[in-house]
Every structure is written in C-alpha cells, then in structure tokens.
Amino acid sequence: MSTYKVTVYISKQMIAQTTNRIYLTLMDSEKRSSERTLVNYWSSIPKTEISLDIHVEKNIGDIVQVKLEKQKHLVNSPWFCKHITVQTPSADYFEFPCYCWLVDENEVMIREGAARLPQDDTKYFQEQRKDGLESRQKIIRWNEWSPGFPGSIDAKVKELPKEVQFDGEKDLDWYCNLAEVMGNLMEEYKFHRLKGLFLGFQSFYPIFTKCDFCLAELVKYWNKDYMFGYQFLNGCNPVMIRKCTKLPDKFPVTHEMVEGCLRRGVTLQEELQAGNIYIADYEILKGVPASSSQRYLTAPICLLYKNNLNQIVPIAIQLSQTPGEMSPIFLPSDNKYDWMLAKMWVKSSDFIVHQLVTHLLKTHLLAEVFEIAMYRQLSAVHPVYKLLIPHVRFTIAINAKARENLISEGGVFSKISSISGAGMEKLMKNAMETLTYKSLCFPEDIKARGMEDVPNYYYRDDGMRIWEEIHSFVSAVVMIYYDSNKAVQQDVEIQGFVKDACFGINNSDSFPKSLKSREKLVEYLTVVIFTASAQHGAVNFGQFDWYSWIPNSPSTMRKPPPQKKGQEDMMEYIMESLPDHGCSSEVLGTVWSLTRTEKNELFLGMYPDMYFTEQPVKEAIKTFRKKLDEVTNIIKSRNEELTLAYCYLSPDKIPNSVAI
Numbered sequence: 001m002s003t004y005k006v007t008v009y010i011s012k013q014m015i016a017q018t019t020n021r022i023y024l025t026l027m028d029s030e031k032r033s034s035e036r037t038l039v040n041y042w043s044s045i046p047k048t049e050i051s052l053d054i055h056v057e058k059n060i061g062d063i064v065q066v067k068l069e070k071q072k073h074l075v076n077s078p079w080f081c082k083h084i085t086v087q088t089p090s091a092d093y094f095e096f097p098c099y100c101w102l103v104d105e106n107e108v109m110i111r112e113g114a115a116r117l118p119q120d121d122t123k124y125f126q127e128q129r130k131d132g133l134e135s136r137q138k139i140i141r142w143n144e145w146s147p148g149f150p151g152s153i154d155a156k157v158k159e160l161p162k163e164v165q166f167d168g169e170k171d172l173d174w175y176c177n178l179a180e181v182m183g184n185l186m187e188e189y190k191f192h193r194l195k196g197l198f199l200g201f202q203s204f205y206p207i208f209t210k211c212d213f214c215l216a217e218l219v220k221y222w223n224k225d226y227m228f229g230y231q232f233l234n235g236c237n238p239v240m241i242r243k244c245t246k247l248p249d250k251f252p253v254t255h256e257m258v259e260g261c262l263r264r265g266v267t268l269q270e271e272l273q274a275g276n277i278y279i280a281d282y283e284i285l286k287g288v289p290a291s292s293s294q295r296y297l298t299a300p301i302c303l304l305y306k307n308n309l310n311q312i313v314p315i316a317i318q319l320s321q322t323p324g325e326m327s328p329i330f331l332p333s334d335n336k337y338d339w340m341l342a343k344m345w346v347k348s349s350d351f352i353v354h355q356l357v358t359h360l361l362k363t364h365l366l367a368e369v370f371e372i373a374m375y376r377q378l379s380a381v382h383p384v385y386k387l388l389i390p391h392v393r394f395t396i397a398i399n400a401k402a403r404e405n406l407i408s409e410g411g412v413f414s415k416i417s418s419i420s421g422a423g424m425e426k427l428m429k430n431a432m433e434t435l436t437y438k439s440l441c442f443p444e445d446i447k448a449r450g451m452e453d454v455p456n457y458y459y460r461d462d463g464m465r466i467w468e469e470i471h472s473f474v475s476a477v478v479m480i481y482y483d484s485n486k487a488v489q490q491d492v493e494i495q496g497f498v499k500d501a502c503f504g505i506n507n508s509d510s511f512p513k514s515l516k517s518r519e520k521l522v523e524y525l526t527v528v529i530f531t532a533s534a535q536h537g538a539v540n541f542g543q544f545d546w547y548s549w550i551p552n553s554p555s556t557m558r559k560p561p562p563q564k565k566g567q568e569d570m571m572e573y574i575m576e577s578l579p580d581h582g583c584s585s586e587v588l589g590t591v592w593s594l595t596r597t598e599k600n601e602l603f604l605g606m607y608p609d610m611y612f613t614e615q616p617v618k619e620a621i622k623t624f625r626k627k628l629d630e631v632t633n634i635i636k637s638r639n640e641e642l643t644l645a646y647c648y649l650s651p652d653k654i655p656n657s658v659a660i
Helices: 123-139 168-189 201-207 215-221 225-234 255-261 268-274 336-377 383-391 395-405 412-416 421-434 442-448 458-481 485-490 492-504 518-540 543-547 570-577 581-594 615-639
Strands: 002-009 021-028 049-056 063-071 079-087 093-102 107-111 277-281 301-306 312-318
Touching (some): 002 021, 021 049, 021 079, 063 093, 093 107, 225 312, 225 458, 255 268, 255 301, 255 312, 312 336, 336 383, 336 395, 336 492, 336 518, 383 458, 383 492, 383 518, 412 581, 442 458, 442 518, 458 518, 485 492, 485 518
Antiparallel strands (some): 002 049, 002 079, 021 063, 063 107, 079 093, 277 301, 301 312
C-alpha cells in the first residue's frame, strides 16, 4: 500500500465553500489513477486548505494530472480551487495550479504546474489541449456590441462565465464604492441642485470636495496658460500632443498673430524648424454628432509653444477643422474671456477624446480583446497564459458593467457629456480607422509624436522606465521556453492567440496576424501587459485630480462655440456654457468612483497566485519586482522636488490589470 499526501487550497477571499460533493483523482503519465476520493466534508468553519491521505495498492508513479469532479446536491453552489500539492511515497513534490471554478456537475483536469509549449507535449496532451480550447471557445465567444467597436464577449454581466466574473471581495468592493458615491452626492449636493446654473466660478466650490495631490495648485492656477499646457504632458490625456514642424493648411496661423508669444525673438517659421512648436488636433471629433440641441461638440486645433522657461503654453486655438470668418483663431492677446472660453472648448473636446478613445478604447476594450483571445487560444499550461492571466483579471467583468451602465444609450456618459450613442459609434469608428499596433508600443508612439526631448514630460520618462522593465521581464520568460524563432513559429496556440486578437480588433491591417520571432513575441506581450497595467494607470487614475474642478475640463458645453470675438456679456455666456449643478455633481461622482482601487489591489509585479512553478521563472519575477521597486524610488525622489508630483506611473500605484 502506497500513500500520497494531497493538500487542496481554497481561496479565503471568495465564497469558495460548497455543500456539493467534490471528488479528486490522481493520474500518472500512464493514465493510471487512484480511486476517486471525496475532498470536502461539510464544516461550519470555512477552510482554506484540506489535507488528504490517498492510499493506493501500488505506487502509480509521478502524478501528471489531478481530476476534480463536482456533484450537485439539492442546491448548486460553485466551488473554487486555488491549487493542489501532491507528495508521492518517494517524497517527490508536485504542484498543480488550478485557480478555477467548478460550476454545475462538471470536471476539471489540472496539469502539473510546469509550463509547456503545445509542440513539446505528448500526442495525448496535445489532443487534450485542443479539446479544452474548443470547449472554452463555445463558452467565450466574440460579439460586436456596437458597430465600429472592437470585439467583446458575447454575454451580459449576469451571463458572464464564472471564471471572468468579479470575485466576492471585488463585487462587494464595487457596490460599496457605488453606494458611497451615491450617498456623498445626495448629502453634499442636494442644496446645490436647487439651482440649475452657476453664478460664477466660486459657486463650483461646494461640489469641489477633498483634494488629492495636485488639486490645490489646480484650483489656484487652473486658468493660467502654463497649467493648461502642462496637462497635455502630464494630465489625464498625455497622448494628444505632438511636435509640429509644418502648420496644416486648415490652421492658418501667421507669425503676426503669435509674435507677442514668441520669447526668443525669432519667427514662427524658425520656431517650427527649431522644434519648439507643438500641436493638439482633435480632428477625430469631426462629424461626430452631439447628443442634443442643448449640448455641443466641436473639433478644435490648439497650437502650443515651448517657451524659454521650458513651459508648454497655448498660442493659438481654432474651434473647428474649417478656417474662415465663422471660425476665428483665438489668441492669448484677445480679450481674456474669449481666450478663456477657447481653452475651455479645447479641454471639453479633450475630455470626450480621453474618455472614449485614450481610456475606453485604447486600454479597456483592447485589454478585453487580448483577454478573450487568451482564453480562446491558450491552454492553461501554456507559459504565455500563465504570464498574462494576472494582467487580465476582472477586465471582461468591468467592461461588461461599463457597457450596461456607463456607455449604453442613456448611460452615465451620455448624461454627463455632449455625445450620444450614435456619436460614440462615429467616434469609435474614427478611432479604429487610425488605431495602429505601433501606437501601442510606447517608445514607438513617443517617437512618432516627436516627443523624445520635450522637458518635464513625466508621462514619457516614467512610461519608458516601466516599458523597459516589462520588456526585460517578458524577454526573460520567453527565453526560458522558446529556444529559437522556429519554436515561436511552430507554436499553434500563440499563433492562434495573435490571429484571434487581430480578429477582435476588426482584422486591422496594422495589427500582426502571426509572429515569426522571439523578439516580436516579446514586443507583442509587452504591449499587452503595458496596455493593461501602466497605460491604463496613466490615463485613469488622474481623473478625479483633473476633472473635479469643472471649469478646468468641462464634460459638456451647453452653448455653441463662439463664431466671433468680443461678444458682450462673455462671462455670463461662459457660465451658461459650462455644465449645470446636476451634471457637475454626476461628473464628480463618476470620476471619483473610476479612480478607486480595491482594498487588496494587486499592483504591477505582484503575483500572489503562482501559476509558474519553475524556479527560473520565479527568479525572473523576483528580479522584475526588484527593478520595479527601483523605478518607484526614482519617481519618489524626483517627485519630492516638484510642485506637482506625477504619481500615475509609479509602479506601486499601477494595478496589474484593467479592473476599474
């Protein structure tokens, strides 16, 4: 008689206990097995681990699989298994990462923890992998939620497969945050909703609540040109600005118009050639319909200048894509209210593009595409599955909630902004036509926008550090499992993953449909992880900081853009253009909730669920964590010298995945 010592670990953070019967069977490489053993004995005290001694008549050798089965009894209650360890009679020790739910009366085959490429597996396991993926593809299916949008999961929130839902802790955290937001809004704003309009900027103070690091400075200097320009570099949307070496014909700014702004005593043309002129062009909003006759959208162009203090400041604004008498070019030398309103229009357009393109499309929706493709094409034993799984945690779930509550027709976003459901479709179509794979490669994007040398661009500086560390970590993992470029080419699962992701991005010609080398695989996986972690951190967690002072970034404009300068009663026109009390309150509640992290958030490089069991990968993870700590310390030291600290890309503040 031989005895195998088995320990089954259950997550304490989830409702993982069940009255249903769970059975476990050990299997070796010859497909010999132990007798089916009952795992769970009902106890009033929740357990996080269960120890079993499984006796067999003969030693069945090295265990390569564990089979778990669930039998429903009266009430079906799902059961979650974290991982299983097995010690053989000869004292060999095997780990079986599981991290999955057993739902209904189903069974799960758990492979021993060593990651394997499909071509390195035996024929039996290759068939098992193929069958498992085919089953998963029936559960996780592509869907076009709305025309022009990238592919998403074919399920509503309540229909989501258990493996991609929020766990119990996250679900509770989500609803507690929501309740807190609604409670604060009702308590703090009920007196201020009695009047629909603001009477002056001072009337925004009652809805301007607790300040984070930059809000005190923002309120004090929000209307200064340098603060306006600073946000193009380090605000919520630091990806719109690009170097301008030649003015577009549609933006006929002359030297005479801006001569008073140029501080080096040279011409506009010379400043263009010297690389001191930048542009933010919102052409993507051209033709996008507004939500109603009381709310307005436009597609402005803003010219910016690096002055001799190394500040980026605006020097010309046109509020449409078509120059002419009805679309004047606004200048800092104009009446202060004309200039103020022009800047507000730019920031209002920036709010729309940031929320729906930079934030929603280029982090949330793309991360979901990668997650769906991962589940459909990579088996759980694949090293890339193990690498990516922490970086897609809760992404499908949060996006499903967003589709039902935030960006749906009549959802929160249509209430607080100037864009309708039809407008979102048009904007998304415009964005998808211009979206490229290279724009997701952080160094390539910085270079393409000519932003390599602009000073005080902390988004670029910190982003480059993190990109390099992620790239180095991914490279270390890839080199462990792929000994050649040919190994990448022969990996049918990784090729299926890349092809399926391209399908989810509407078969964009700019996205790879296959990968031919280890170098390209490393770059691709770096894009996936960086998008889901660092890029989302950079464009999400500053929203309360920069949007809670409503005049700084109006979510909507209730008056049309001015078609001439010097109108009378301009201050009154500005206040009537800005969001009213009700809308402003909803904006504040929304951006507050979108910048919360859960109580036990997993930040970049934190991998408590050890999908990898091999020591070389564990060492690579350790090195990755150490390097990220060094980046955190560099950023912390730099921030101590700044008036406005830039923290959004500090690794200790970047969640692993898009989960809010």
